[in-house]
Amino acid sequence: MIENKTLSSEELIKLEDKHGAHNYHPLPAVLAKGDGVYVWDVEGKQYFDFLSAYSAVNQGHCHPAIVGAMSKQAETLTLTSRAFYNDVLGPYEKFITEYFGFDKVLPMNTGAEAVETAIKLCRKWAYEKKGIDENKAQIIVCDNNFHGRTTTIVSFSNDPVANKNFGPFTPGFIRIPYNDLAEVERAVQGENVAGFLVEPIQGEAGVMVPDEGYIKKVKEICEKHGVLFIADEVQTGIGRTGALLRVCGDCSCEGHCEKQSTYTEPDILILGKALSGGAYPVSAVLANDTVMEVIKPGQHGSTFGGNPVAGAVGMAALNVIRDEKLTQNARRLGDIFRDRMNKMIEKSELVNLVRGKGLLNAIVINDGEESSTAWDICVKLKENGLLAKPTHGNIIRFAPPLVMTEEQLHECCDIIEKTILEFEK
Template sequence: MELVQSSKEAIALENKHGAHNYHPLPVVLSKGEGVYMWDVEGKKYYDFLSAYSAVNQGHCHPRIVGAMTEQAQTLTLTSRAFYNDVLGPYEKYVTEYFGFDKVLPMNTGAEAVETAIKIARKWGYEKKGVDENEGKIIVFDQNFHGRTTTIISFSSDQDARRNFGPYTHGFIKIQYNDKEALEEALQLNNIVGVLIEPIQGEAGVNVPNEKFMQNVAKLCKEYNVLFMADEIQTGIGRTGGLLAVCGNCSCQGHCEKQSTYAQPDILILGKAISGGVYPVSAVLANDEVMDVITPGTHGSTFGGNPVAGAVAVAALEVIRDEKLTQNARRLGEIFRERMNKFIATTDLVTLVRGKGLLNAIVINDEPTSSTAWNICVKLKENGLLAKPTHGNIIRFAPPLVMTEEQLHECCDIIENTIRDFESSES
């Protein structure tokens, strides 16, 4: 394969030979290290997206890459037709790390969500006594759980839904962050699960009320319904807790001091569980839930392969050993404090919201406008990469290995870019 010589050439090749299912910023990246990326012309950028929070440990972390290359030279894939000598140790490590009995290993986030849905339905029929094919799952408006046919059936994103029907039934959509709406829906017949993002990332970093996730856990237990937490984007230290349902605790939610932990029945992980170097996802649950999965009921040729197991252990060790959860919590507070001070000086930004290092600013324009996109293009020109979501919102999610000095430099770039943009538009 010939390497491209310029950004223009690379973009032209993608436009000609690739499906147009993404709208990337006009930058072609060729190298990453820590919080930085470089384009093919050699320009250096701060990464403020982290591959949608997959690269929490920073680009090409040597410990994670080392685990991958070492295992890849020994054994890459056996399928699950046979045992391998990495899967068992990985399963022990990840279940103890997050405090569950069992894990079902998969590859991608959407696969993990589909897996959780299957588990919840089967549990509903075999353990709760719901009639087969009648089980319903409560979801929330503005959700994003992936783009498979089942998941888009309850998506609020019309671009993801339009012309892909007929859709899968069995989902009840209610308002996010609304305890009363949830309790009302839980009183309906045949509810087997509640699927929720503890913070809605793709919707623009919508952070619920402080006690909402605890209320979800409490109500699910009261109504004998499985609480399914999609922590694919919010988990693994991103929000200042190991999980977003942990509140601001850096442990796994099993210490006596932790009062904000909302224990899910099913925990869905992906993205940063591999540090962004390999597709790894996982669904965790205790025995009473997971034992509905028996041979032949679910599987994946690549799920639980040796490389994935080695990579995931290394990625989770980095989070713990380098105290990246604590760093995300501290830097997130600094970032929001700076942005709030800046917002008081400008009419172009109306709000900053977030938790840990998952944050967003709301641009003072219509969601259908191109203002946020144009600001992101200017940020790129000034050496910082971010991406709009929902039209007028810009999400900021740098790798958790960022230092305070680097964060302040990035805040300078953001503030100066927006000031210059506002001046040029006035």
């Protein structure tokens, strides 16, 4: 038995390298503690977390309300499987469906599981409600998508890192360019098209924000042709982009609101990550009865999906978003962040642009995707007390916890600007 507290960062990294699969390439920061917007490494150095576990920690690290709900439930009942009822699932299902304005929820654990669930749900609806011949249903997806890493999901990825040597692949998907309404209109007219699966902002692709009105128009096109509009809000949802859901447009209210003029209701909504505040794997697929009723007992499930701890954690996490007005904070701070970055860009030849919504943002480095510049900048940011990661080689994603204050944000912007300008010399 190795006592981790006695090991250095270097020793812990070597342990992972020797005994773990090499399926990630982390920055050399070995974290041992988190609180709010901060994390500390095993040597005690403090950092601002500007990744938030890929937007899972929207509510900040170790939020006491979430940890308290998890601990309390874990002392009472952790798992029954769905072979029996438990006294948390029903209240949680009522809570989350009312929170987001849907009839039904199918609880799962991870984001990828939730995407797989949505795919199965869409296909079953296609055969039993739309009348598509069995095994012929097609789902439209977008270039440069990232919906997870299961075999089916990487089947429709165009990223060779994600799918090279993992075939044979699952058929039934049509890939079109992102943010291209003409292509959506063309693709949905196929007689076997059942759904259109899309990220309202493509996070892993480099925080690609579509044109204003794209999502709303996509829903209209889908509705016109009897195609289900499936929104993957695993990363963009739950306050991250300055709206409760990105399909809410730029409305920053908390919770479902029938009066939102900008709200585009998906036929299937996929949630994960911040649904637990990063404390526990919790994901969900939401839909109305006309779609969800095609799932019958025994046709889909999960041993851990809908467990009591997940229900308690999910309710606490969503309450934190609403009670602490984190959606509004994300929207306000996001405007400040992009303003600061744009002012920096005026003085920089290294950064091309900043883009994003709320506190999901990215800067584009004036270099090729094969260059190490973005990685080197992130290593230097770490040395200066801020943690971020590159994506697609020359893009750095910035996504701090939504509990960040304006003072903390300006301190972080100072670190980013100082680091970038050091690379100019």
